[in-house]
Amino acid sequence: MATQNGSQDGHTITALVEDKPGVLNRITNMFRRRGYNIASLAVGPSEISGLSRMTFVVEGDPATVEQVAKNLNKLIDVIKVVDVSQDHSVRRELALIRVRSNVQNRSEIMQIVDIFRANIVDVAPDSLIVEVIGDEEKVDALIELLQSFSVQEVMRTGTVAMGRGMGPDRAPAPEGLRMRMESGL
Amino acid sequence: MRRNGGQIVCEALLREGVDVIFGLPGGAILPLYQILPEYPELRHILVRHEQGAAHAADGYARVTGRPGVAWATSGPGATNLVTGIATAQMDSVPMVIVTGQVGRAAIGSDAFQETDITGITLPITKHNYLVMHASEIARVIKEAFYIANSGRPGPVLVDIPKDVFTEEVEVEWPDKIDLPGYKPNLKGHSGMIRRAAQMINSARRPVILAGHGVIISRAYDELRELAETAQIPVVTTLLGIGCFPEDHVLSVGMPGMHGMAYASLAIEEADLLIALGMRFDDRITGDTSTFATRSKKIHVDVDPTEIGKNIPVDVPIVGDLKRVLIEMNKRVEPADRLEWLNEVEQLKRDHPSMLVRKTDKLIPQYVIKEISEATQGKATIVTGVGQHQMWAAQHYTFREPCSLVSSGGAGAMGYEVPGAMGAQVGSPGKVVWSIAGDGGFQMTMCELATMVENRIPVKIAIFNNGFLGMVRQWQELFYERSYVATGYSGNPDFVKLADAFGIFGARVTDKTQVRPAIMDAMKFDGPAIVDFVVEQEENVYPMIPSGMSVNEMIEEPQPQEALR
Ligand SMILES: Cc1ncc(C[n+]2csc(CCOP(=O)(O)OP(=O)(O)O)c2C)c(N)n1
């Protein structure tokens, strides 16, 4: 798993990409072929129809991360790439954690869940599902704490990130894109 | 205007100025072929193997600067193109490839001759398309040509299912390209250009390292202006050869693994390296940690991923070389740099890599020199890969851009015959010599038939050493002369082969026959083969073994007394 913002081995990059068949394949293929490591990858629609936004957490030294960003940019279907690591950014991921629990320890788990402002979203006789939203550290820390009750299953979405304030992602859009945005496509 | 998919392909190609297509049909692409007679302006050259089509399109593109076009059918037809596509990708050659695909409904079902060619070529194309509607073809072909031949050029593959060729639609020809994710930066950062010019002005021992980008950007005049104004020696990479005349006083030739010793040494001695449209390939740098450590580096390239990839750079400039050099030249001050140029001249005298051993034997270097003299350095030289390729790069005196056509990055044996065929089609009036290895020639010699059929008068010099020579050289030097699987004891009689194809053929075993055979081949109206039976165990020197530094260069172990 990647470590935090701006550190040597975990870097967050976002990319605005065409929402077309095969685009994800082009991107992951580039990572594979050049030997880059993706710690996490999250994809979803963006505010512009026909375009998706991806968040990558990439492992590597700064020179490698710069090459990753440049190689992403080189792909025709990638419209804009932003390295959000150095910026002030909001970073979140969602995790679902299945923890073994019984009547005796349920309230203890609920206390921990409260401290993390997480939620219990499902209760079964011998387990709970905890939902947590936060940056990677927070999710890591909660999983760590719940480990003492035995964590049975973890599902994480991977980090999504956004620059604070007027984020650079809205800065000079390429001409064709601006036309598309203006024409409401 | 109602058109079917096949018609749209042809009309789109015509709109892009295409005049020739190299290809070979099959079921999936047949509907496209069957309407070809409606478009007599499109000349189709029927190859014998699709690899030939791809290499020929590549050779055509390298000499014309216009994208070469290749067609093939689905499955094996498409996969046969792969080596040629990879070659074009590695060497930044613009190409547009159209492949037929199985019908839309059959895609994904492992239908007969279905191959996922867009998947296969993903990492070896600049971009590719699977076109699922005839209404998309006009736009896709326009984009394909734009992508192939702008920024850093490269091959673009367009895969079209069989039933899309026959689908009829109302065609709309796009007048604009809308590719928000593709905006090559051509201008170059003015601050960086200024900084580069200052560094050049204050450098005492600058060297220009000129690559393929100079040719692609057609920046030869600007390069020459820079070199002459500031009196800077110019070394050229393999693919840069010809971008600066080799008979110019400032020319220092090719550096690197089999480059001129003095060129590699000049790079080491430099205090400023001006890298123009090149990518610090490992054949140039050897061990990157010891490469040119005493110099600052300016790197101009249109592809930002090349900058800082292999070698740290002090002044990075992303832009079109011609535009950048025009701006840079305005700020570069005249200088004479006599001291430095004298040093470089001294390096040339101390390390005479260009000299050829004096001997009565038929050595390949001598043959190249004879071809160089016989053609006055004005031929287009298309090589295969191996020893003969390096000797051609070393001993032919190239004077014009695009006069050396060679598979550099991919190092694809078998390029020599179809590559030369494409180069000849692209420059009909020119003398084109294919400098062939006996190994590489036999990989694609089937295209001799294509040349005969289409009257493509390439002259082929086979450097017949009975070996996969370059590999044999490595075995000699690094594996105690253990020649495993590199000897060819069953080569065909190449003169009889020429005869079988109905073309000129001659065998040369003696030095005295070299020039007459070259002249006879050139006099012959049509393709010609000269089989030069050369010394089998001749080696290419200088040599910097793979991954090593200039200090470990093997210059010329043969006795020095016998140089001419
Ligand atoms: C398609 C392909 N297969 C293998 C190689 C590895 N290889 C590099 S040079 C060479 C020998 C080439 O032999 P030949 O064409 O006779 O040229 P020579 O070196 O003898 O001049 C080989 C096998 C290659 N470059 N390309």
Ligand SMILES: [Mg+2]
């Ligand atoms: Mg050979």
